[in-house]
Amino acid sequence: QQRLRVAGNFPADHTATKVMEIFKKEVEARTKGELQVDLFPNMQLGGAAENVDQVRSGTVFAIVTSIAYFTRIVPEYEAVSLPFLFSSREAAFRVMDGPVGKLFDERMAQKGFISLGYGELGFRHVTNNVRPITSSADFKGLKIRLQPNEVHLDTFRALGANPVAMDVKEVYSAMQQGVLDGHENPYNIIASRRFNEVQKHLSDTGHFYDFINAAANKRLFERLSKPQQEAVMASMKEAMTWQRAEAAREDERWRQQLVKAGMTFTPITPQGRADFRRSTAGVVESLKKRIDPKLIEAVVTEATK
Amino acid sequence: MTWLVIIVFCVLAFAGMPLAFALGFASLAALYAADFELVMMAQRMLHAVDNFPLMAIPLFMLAGELMVKAGMMERLVAFANSLVGRVHGGLAHVTIIAGTILASVSGAAVASASALGSALVPALRKHYPDSFNCAVIASAANLGPVIPPSNAMIVYALMAGSSVSVGGLFMAGIVPGVLLALGFIGIASFVSWRRKYPPTGEAFNARNAWVQFRKAHIILFMPIIVVGGIIGGVFTATEGAAIAVVYSGVVGLLVTRKLRLSDLPGCLFRAAVTASMVGALIALAATVTFLLTVDMVPQQMADWVKSMTADPMVFVLLTMLLLVVVGMFMESNAAYIMLVPLFVPIADAFGLDPLWFGFLFMFNLVIGMMTPPVGVLFFVMSGITRVPMGAIIRESMPFVIFQFVMLLLCVAFPSIVTALPRALGF
Amino acid sequence: MTQGVSAAEAAPPPGDNGWPPIWPAIRRWVEALDRVSMVVIVLAMAAMTLMVSLQVFWRYVLSSSIDSADEVSRLFFVWVIFLAIPHGIKYAVHVGIDLLVMNLSPRNKERLFRLVCVASAVLMAAIFWAAWVATLDKWQELMPTLPITAGIYYVAVLICAAHSFIHLVLHAWLGSRIWEGRLS
Ligand code: NA
Ligand code: NA
Numbered sequence: 055q056q057r058l059r060v061a062g063n064f065p066a067d068h069t070a071t072k073v074m075e076i077f078k079k080e081v082e083a084r085t086k087g088e089l090q091v092d093l094f095p096n097m098q099l100g101g102a103a104e105n106v107d108q109v110r111s112g113t114v115f116a117i118v119t120s121i122a123y124f125t126r127i128v129p130e131y132e133a134v135s136l137p138f139l140f141s142s143r144e145a146a147f148r149v150m151d152g153p154v155g156k157l158f159d160e161r162m163a164q165k166g167f168i169s170l171g172y173g174e175l176g177f178r179h180v181t182n183n184v185r186p187i188t189s190s191a192d193f194k195g196l197k198i199r200l201q202p203n204e205v206h207l208d209t210f211r212a213l214g215a216n217p218v219a220m221d222v223k224e225v226y227s228a229m230q231q232g233v234l235d236g237h238e239n240p241y242n243i244i245a246s247r248r249f250n251e252v253q254k255h256l257s258d259t260g261h262f263y264d265f266i267n268a269a270a271n272k273r274l275f276e277r278l279s280k281p282q283q284e285a286v287m288a289s290m291k292e293a294m295t296w297q298r299a300e301a302a303r304e305d306e307r308w309r310q311q312l313v314k315a316g317m318t319f320t321p322i323t324p325q326g327r328a329d330f331r332r333s334t335a336g337v338v339e340s341l342k343k344r345i346d347p348k349l350i351e352a353v354v355t356e357a358t359k
Numbered sequence: 360m361t362w363l364v365i366i367v368f369c370v371l372a373f374a375g376m377p378l379a380f381a382l383g384f385a386s387l388a389a390l391y392a393a394d395f396e397l398v399m400m401a402q403r404m405l406h407a408v409d410n411f412p413l414m415a416i417p418l419f420m421l422a423g424e425l426m427v428k429a430g431m432m433e434r435l436v437a438f439a440n441s442l443v444g445r446v447h448g449g450l451a452h453v454t455i456i457a458g459t460i461l462a463s464v465s466g467a468a469v470a471s472a473s474a475l476g477s478a479l480v481p482a483l484r485k486h487y488p489d490s491f492n493c494a495v496i497a498s499a500a501n502l503g504p505v506i507p508p509s510n511a512m513i514v515y516a517l518m519a520g521s522s523v524s525v526g527g528l529f530m531a532g533i534v535p536g537v538l539l540a541l542g543f544i545g546i547a548s549f550v551s552w553r554r555k556y557p558p559t560g561e562a563f564n565a566r567n568a569w570v571q572f573r574k575a576h577i578i579l580f581m582p583i584i585v586v587g588g589i590i591g592g593v594f595t596a597t598e599g600a601a602i603a604v605v606y607s608g609v610v611g612l613l614v615t616r617k618l619r620l621s622d623l624p625g626c627l628f629r630a631a632v633t634a635s636m637v638g639a640l641i642a643l644a645a646t647v648t649f650l651l652t653v654d655m656v657p658q659q660m661a662d663w664v665k666s667m668t669a670d671p672m673v674f675v676l677l678t679m680l681l682l683v684v685v686g687m688f689m690e691s692n693a694a695y696i697m698l699v700p701l702f703v704p705i706a707d708a709f710g711l712d713p714l715w716f717g718f719l720f721m722f723n724l725v726i727g728m729m730t731p732p733v734g735v736l737f738f739v740m741s742g743i744t745r746v747p748m749g750a751i752i753r754e755s756m757p758f759v760i761f762q763f764v765m766l767l768l769c770v771a772f773p774s775i776v777t778a779l780p781r782a783l784g785f
Numbered sequence: 786m787t788q789g790v791s792a793a794e795a796a797p798p799p800g801d802n803g804w805p806p807i808w809p810a811i812r813r814w815v816e817a818l819d820r821v822s823m824v825v826i827v828l829a830m831a832a833m834t835l836m837v838s839l840q841v842f843w844r845y846v847l848s849s850s851i852d853s854a855d856e857v858s859r860l861f862f863v864w865v866i867f868l869a870i871p872h873g874i875k876y877a878v879h880v881g882i883d884l885l886v887m888n889l890s891p892r893n894k895e896r897l898f899r900l901v902c903v904a905s906a907v908l909m910a911a912i913f914w915a916a917w918v919a920t921l922d923k924w925q926e927l928m929p930t931l932p933i934t935a936g937i938y939y940v941a942v943l944i945c946a947a948h949s950f951i952h953l954v955l956h957a958w959l960g961s962r963i964w965e966g967r968l969s
Pocket of ligand 1 (some may be wrong): 462503504506780
């Protein structure tokens with residue numbers, strides 16, 4: 055009998071945490087109890103950045119987190135964070151499950167990680183306290199908090215906003231006090247971090263599509279027997295398959311909950327979205343200077359197939 | 360493994376090992392016993408410290424250093440003294456009121472204690488014994504997480520998931536916070552009267568007060584700028600600490616002209632070394648926390664409480680009792696992260712008011728910052744004044760007991776906590 | 786260290802004039818090391834304050850933002866805290882419980898002090914090893930918005946452990962009296 059520790063940084067009721075629970079049940083059943091999984095969701099073993107360090111050095115077997123925490127380990131991940139890249143979640147997973155995903159797996163393996171699969175964090179949407187957003191002119195001068203990621207920052211600069219890099223722990227009070235005008239996140243994160251309490255306007259900008267991912271320590275993974283390795287892979291695949299469907303189902307429910315909690319929802323028209331695309335068309339060019347342009351083209355081709 | 364941690368920690372701590380190192384050594388022993396990889400220790404230490412809001416600690420310490428070197432605190436205290444010089448414990452009142460003002464700016468008790476301690480101790484020292492000063496400052500600083508904004512409440516609400524609103528929790532803290540401040544003032548008066556501390560100044564005289572005000576007004580602007588800047592949305596509370604540093608530096612160099620450029624390296628260095636005491640503690644406490652979590656100690660505690668009772672009130676009291684013990688031994692942020700996700704579902708199942716339970720939970724752990732043996736505020740004050748821990752703990756007892764009385768009142772009369780947020784629609 | 790006893794009651798140090806003949810040479814080296822570390826702390830502390838204030842200025846006055854302000858200021862903060870910990874040992878800043886120790890005779894107090902220093906030095910050696918592995922592991926990762934390795938965060942822990950180790954070994958060897966100076 056062997057114990058595997060799996061860590062996560064999402065709240066208890068998030069589908070990413072449920073992924074961990076399904077993974078545990080499946081692994082233990084498939085290996086007839088040879089492998090026992092201990093779960094540490096909800097930042098019990100520290101934040102996501104620390105969990106990544108723990109997996110890399112093998113203190114923890116695997117994590118379920120967002121790929122944002124791997125973009126500085128495997129910079130190629132930035133290619134799937136380009137603005138307005140995916141028109142649907144099906145397109146997003148077509149890329150991750152196809153040849154591009156294979157390439158990501160190789161890059162992860164080179165850095166000592168086994169990629170166990172991807173799920174949905176969701177389309178990211180802008181909230182703010184100044185005005186409803188319908189076209190890129192509405193972004194003008196808004197102080198929007200973004201994750202520290204160059205593609206993200208470039209995108210909002212291109213839209214005319216004033217992107218601010220700020221620690222997420224400060225964001226709630228910063229928006230309450232007016233230090234920030236707004237921020238962007240998937241509906242479920244806006245709700246679970248309660249940002250709706252301090253934000254008025256919500257639009258379905260869907261400017262980035264964000265993935266959750268599961269990754270294991272390569273050395274620990276390879277120490278498992280072949281059947282155990284297969285059990286781990288299959289269990290996570292099953293968990294992620296469930297998560298993708300459930301997250302898609304839940305997404306609209308989360309949006310409605312935000313509206314019910316008092317946010318004003320302004321949908322983006324097709325013209326508005328076309329306007330956003332035009333404004334941010336240059337972002338891809340600056341990314342091509344940092345990572346292999348062939349990979350970016352492959353991602354774009356696959357995404358728009 | 361948990362017992363090993365506790366025993367090794369206690370033996371080393373009572374042998375006089377600095378508490379931070381005793382925590383570190385205890386987790387080292389547990390790591391070895393449980394066959395863990397050592398590298399985890401460095402990861403815990405780094406990530407515990409690599410935390411933006413903690414930056415307020417050295418920054419407020421630095422602001423305090425600069426205010427002292429710039430002669431700003433002398434002016435402030437002289438002005439306050441011209442107002443309450445004949446009142447028993449007048450300067451202690453000034454400290455507590457300053458703490459209340461600071462609490463409406465700062466979200467963390469440790470930062471408040473560093474700011475009040477480095478700024479006020481040199482002045483207070485002339486009138487009261489240092490151990491008393493430490494007790495008053497630690498209590499005043501403990502208003503920080505009770506009166507909004509509060510980092511503790513933000514962390515609590517985050518860990519509690521969807522049932523608690525940060526805004527509601529903020530509002531819940533206002534009434535108990537004000538009552539605490541009034542109670543502290545009462546205790547300080549009583550102690551000063553009993554011990555016959557001499558009055559700290561002349562009888563009130565309007566002309567003298569005006570003269571002192573003219574000298575001090577530039578300093579009184581500082582909380583206005585910092586509070587105003589935060590409320591007005593110019594900067595966050597953590598950034599406010601840096602603005603306080605810039606403001607006191609500019610006033611010291613250009614207005615009071617007592618601060619010289621050559622003083623700066625010394626101020627920067629002292630603030631850093633004083634802050635490193637808190638930093639070492641946070642870093643090494645994190646290694647212990649990790650091991651307790653892996654050992655499922657929080658889970659067992661929650662299960663134990665749940666198995667004891669089916670009565671909601673008994674559950675609340677048991678939780679409070681457990682948190683008193685947790686507060687004695689643990690750094691509070693670690694406790695929120697481990698325990699809130701376990702206790703909130705039970706409280707919800709019992710049908711308890713989430714704001715009420717949340718406030719009680721948080722307030723209890725806030726008091727824990729002033730309970731021995733691991734009382735973070737005592738460490739900060741002892742670090743600033745060099746007063747031994749034992750003396751500070753003794754002097755703090757009336758203030759700590761009063762806080763527990765307040766906690767019991769909040770348990771007995773929930774409307775102290777919930778009336779304001781409910782009235783405001785939370 | 787907290788239980789550092791006053792000069793008068795401490796056990797007499799070894800050697801004719803109090804210290805072993807090699808001590809002045811060691812002292813010179815350690816003081817030079819401390820000075821270098823102090824300069825880094827002062828610069829990092831100033832840079833941290835400046836970075837946080839500049840971010841406010843940029844955002845509020847210039848309606849812009851420094852992309853790397855958050856991570857760079859945290860980096861300086863981490864360096865400030867970890868580099869200052871060894872100085873905290875030198876100036877007896879790290880607090881402990883002195884209730885029981887106070888009742889010991891000066892000689893026993895000094896013995897216990899040295900023992901505690903040995904234990905603390907063992908802890909620092911372990912942390913050094915841990916930080917070394919962590920630094921190597923992390924080296925391949927870059928900081929979020931800068932093309933600099935994220936391993937430099939761990940380098941601060943590494944330096945902290947090594948520098949603390951030196952001070953603790955000196956205390957364990959020569960007792961609590963080697964640094965007469967106080968911080969304030
Ligand atoms: Na506060
Ligand atoms: Na305590």
